[in-house]
Amino acid sequence: MDQTAALCSGLMLSGRYRLDDLIKESGGAVTWKAYDTVLDRPVGVQAVRADDRRATAFMLAAGRSTAVSDPRFLRVLDIIEGDHGHTFLVREWARAVSLDHVLGPSTLTNTRSTHVVLELADAFAQAHEAGVYHRHLRPATVLVKDNGGIRIIGLATDHALRSAHHDVDDADVGYAEQLDVEAIGKILYACLTGRYPGGDEGLAPAPREHGRVLRPRQVRAGVSPDVDTVCDRILGRPPRHHRPSLRTARDVALELAMTGDDSPVDPEVQVASSPDVFRHDPVRDLHADPPPAVNPPKPRPAALAPPPPTPLERGVSKVKSSTKGSERKLIWLALAVIAVLSVTLTFMVGRASAPSDEPPVDDSPPAEVSRSVVDFGVDSVTSFDPRPDGDGEENPGQAKLAVDGDSSTAWTTREYYRRDDLGGLKDGVGLLIDLGRVRDVTAVQVEFGAAPTSFRVYSAPGVAKPPKNTSDMVRVGGYTDAPTGASVSLSQPTTTRYVLVWLTRLPEVDTDIFQGVVSEVTVRGLE
Structure with a gap:
């Protein structure tokens, strides 16, 4: 028996939803455009027969999907069981x-x-x-x-x-x-x-x-x-x-x-307006001759009509249409009167606020000099693996590769086994960056050669010598399960000479083998 036999246009579900248009039949379910007569809005209705063995799973899955509140998923509004021999799922309707x-x-x-x-x-x-x-x-x-x-x-x-x-x-x-x-x-x-x-x-x-x-x-x-x-x-x-x-x-x-912009548009393509507002690509002129050995592109479906004019555009159009003949002269006259009044008012205000014989004392603070955000140079970088849990250093010969401006080179940690938290042997390991002098740091950008990596960023305000442990520093940010590129922006500039990138969880580079790979570290701040 055709599962659509019991359903037809105009049928009311639960005394509220009216079936209007059959949209499709797919995957053992039928989809209708319907109308919510209570809230006066269109809705989508998906139906399966009540005796279908998947009806229970369908209903439970619909209920489980309501745990997601992101508006980009069409929300489930209602579930109707056993009406006209079907189980119905009512969703939002989107044009x-x-x-x-x-x-x-x-x-x-x-x-x-x-x-x-x-x-x-x-x-x-x-x-x-x-x-x-x-x-x-x-x-x-x-x-x-x-x-x-x-x-x-x-x-x-x-x-x-x-x-x-x-x-x-x-x-x-x-x-x-x-x-x-x-x-x-x-x-x-x-x-x-x-x-x-x-x-x-x-x-x-x-x-x-x-x-x-x-x-x-x-x-x-x-x-x-x-x-x-x-x-x-x-x-x-x-x-x-x-x-x-x-x-x-x-x-x-x-x-x-973090991806880049488009490649340049082919200059041979004649750009025309696209009827699809969600498509911003160039459109070849369908009336022009096609290039050799290439058929003209297929005409696009009129999926969306051009949007109606906005209230502002309608207002501008009305003003333009009204400025004709004598009405235009009146508008110019009004503009001239407004200009004269503006000049007169400016003159009167200027006289009223003219300076006296004694110049006023300026008690306002001096204007703050504008500062730009720049990438700081690095004076030196060392591996940071403090004792007693660490060995004092970790692959120190590779440390400079993390600040050489070349993402193809990297500092790597040692290999840790079975656990991503450095095998459970210590809290972390990292790179200590010396900026050469005290700077106002605002952000730290890190490129990793493997992901995900969890890390923290520490500063050492007021410390003149290289710190020996994280307890000598202040944590200013961090990132959990960072991808291959991550940036930590500080809530406010921190004044420090030393910056520590401290890895706490490492990516799996092979079965049960975990290793950190830091390709490049960039410290930014106010100059």
Whole structure:
């Protein structure tokens, strides 16, 4: 029996929700656009038959998804059981276009791709922290709004419809998280190239060479090297760039936040206005002749009409339309009168505030001299491994490599085994930086050759000689599970000659082997 037979347009659910338009039937569920007659708003309704063995898992997954409050996920508003022989899930409704339809005609630019996937990764970082996973993320589940924002559908529920298991136990958490992170990487790949790794998502499959998916820069010219590297660090097995894989959504978001700008636009492309407000890439003029051996691009779907004029634009238009003929003369006359009054008022105020014979005494403090933020030079750097837990130093010959301006060289700690907290042997190990003289420090930037790394930053105000232990210093900041690039900004400048970068948890570089890798340290402050 067709599961849609009992459902039809106009049907009322729970005396409140009216089914209006059938949107799709997929994964054993039907999706309708409906109307909430109580709160007077459109909603989305997803339904499965009540006798479907997945109905219970579907309902439990919907309840679990409410633990995530991030507005980028369409919220579950209501769950209705046993009405018209179905279980219904009521969600928010978003006026948006699914990403697979956006990518059908062409790709997104580096900037737009980065923005969409950064929002996606940041949203999933929030969900994963709440212990909720999607596990079936794909372009069709990502909606792009007319203002450029995104909405995500199917959190936890899509997987419940495709699996007999509705819970994620502790042993499955890492796998569930990795599925979401890999899906984020595939969506980034699709945004950049218009191809989808694995295919079967309404897009052409990503090309392969020797069993490996080609990098985005190998598929489409103009892809930013920074974004290409991030994509490869998610999908590469192992990454071709010899950098550690990105294993969490938070790491992906942080890396994308530090990527560079777009590559220059092809000067041969004639730029026209795009009908898609969420797409900022250049559009070829469809009336011009196509370049040799290239077909004209497909016309884009009119997914979104141009936005209506803002109140300010309407006001300006009314003013322009009213300034005609005699009305324009009146406006010019009014402006002249206002100018005369302004000059007269200025003259009168000037006379009233004219200085007396005795000059006034200026009691105000002298103006503060403007100071700029600069990168401080480093006088010397030493490894910091204080006794009694430490040995006094750790790979001291490599310490200078962390401040040589070359990210390809690095200071490394020794290898620690079985535990990321330096094997449980000591509190930490680090690098002590001597700035040569007392400086006003505002930030410390650290590049790591492996991630994640947890570290703290210490200063030594009022200390003239190199400190011997962290107890001689003041902790001014830190970062837990930092990616390969991290910056600690101080709440206020600290005056110090010595700065300590103190590693407390190290990344796993091999099975049960943990080692810190500091590629570059930059100390910034006021000059």
